[in-house]
Amino acid sequence: MVHHSGVLIPAEKSYLFQNRLRPLLRRYHCDSFETLYERAQAPDATDLVGAVIEAMTTHETSFFRDPWAFEALTEELERLYRLGKREVSIWSAACSTGEEPYSIAMVVYEFCRKRPSMKCTILASDIADDTLAKARKAEYFRLGSYLPEDYAGRFFLRADRRMTLREEIRGMVDFEHFNLLDIRKRGKVFDIIFCRNVALYFPNDIRLPFFQDLANCLPAGGMLLVGSSESMYRATARYERARHGNHFYYRRAR
Ligand SMILES: C[S@@+](CC[C@H](N)C(=O)[O-])C[C@H]1O[C@@H](n2cnc3c(N)ncnc32)[C@H](O)[C@@H]1O
Secondary structure, three states: HHHHHHOOHHHHOHHHHHHHHHHHHHOOOOOOOOHHHHHHOOOOOHHHHHHHHHHHOOOOOOOOOOOHHHHHHHHHHHHHHHHHOOOOEEEEOOOOOOOHHHHHHHHHHHHHHHHOEEEEEEEEEOOOHHHHHHHHHHHEEOOOOOOOOHHHHEEEEEEEOOOEEEEHOOOOOEEEOHHHHHHHHHOOOOOOOEOOOOOHOOOHHHHHHHHHHHHHHHHOOOEEEOOOOOOOOOOOOEEEEEEOOEEEEEOOOO
């Protein structure tokens, strides 16, 4: 797992392997976990390796998870606008089933409605392909408690229990497969990066160099939002810590 995705499953959680990989035994016609492991070592086992990563990674997410982060996003758009910037690029770097990039899109939609000269692009990526397929589909059975009250009616179409995001928001996000361990090959710069609740699963010897390399994807002063439990304090001199109320985010050091 660490080799392919950076995600470390600690020894005390080894039961997760059995629980989460059991369904793959049948799907890949393996009579034991040992056989599954051996199959996954084959050079052409990309489909199986993908299925293992999908099963072993945590995809938990929700619309407007940590609402302060989306207030901070609005503030940043306002700041950039006042500086005269009219094109802003945003990356949701471990987007899971799409709730995070679509929340970004709703914020951007509201912002640009009032300031139509502002143009924002939103890229969303994840390592897990089945998860990305769900994100692209944008159909949800739960919208969670953080979604602003009137957004369900404004931005979703309801059919029975299924809520489908309206095309005007869906169409604002481009999705792609990207493994964050390949961060050195990214070769793109974004004004704002959401990289939340993923690097906490990387062991230290992967996480710290990862954040150092991620700084190359931001301009000086560019904004990085990490998860609430992912403090980078003193991790690297490449960022300065900034505040939104009681919460912290980061800016690439100048
Ligand atoms: C817990 S979800 C976080 C989703 C969202 N960012 C949020 O905070 O709500 C973590 C996501 O990271 C993805 N992931 C894990 N390792 C990754 C890697 N090496 N590269 C890209 N995505 C990865 C998983 O597939 C999963 O969808």
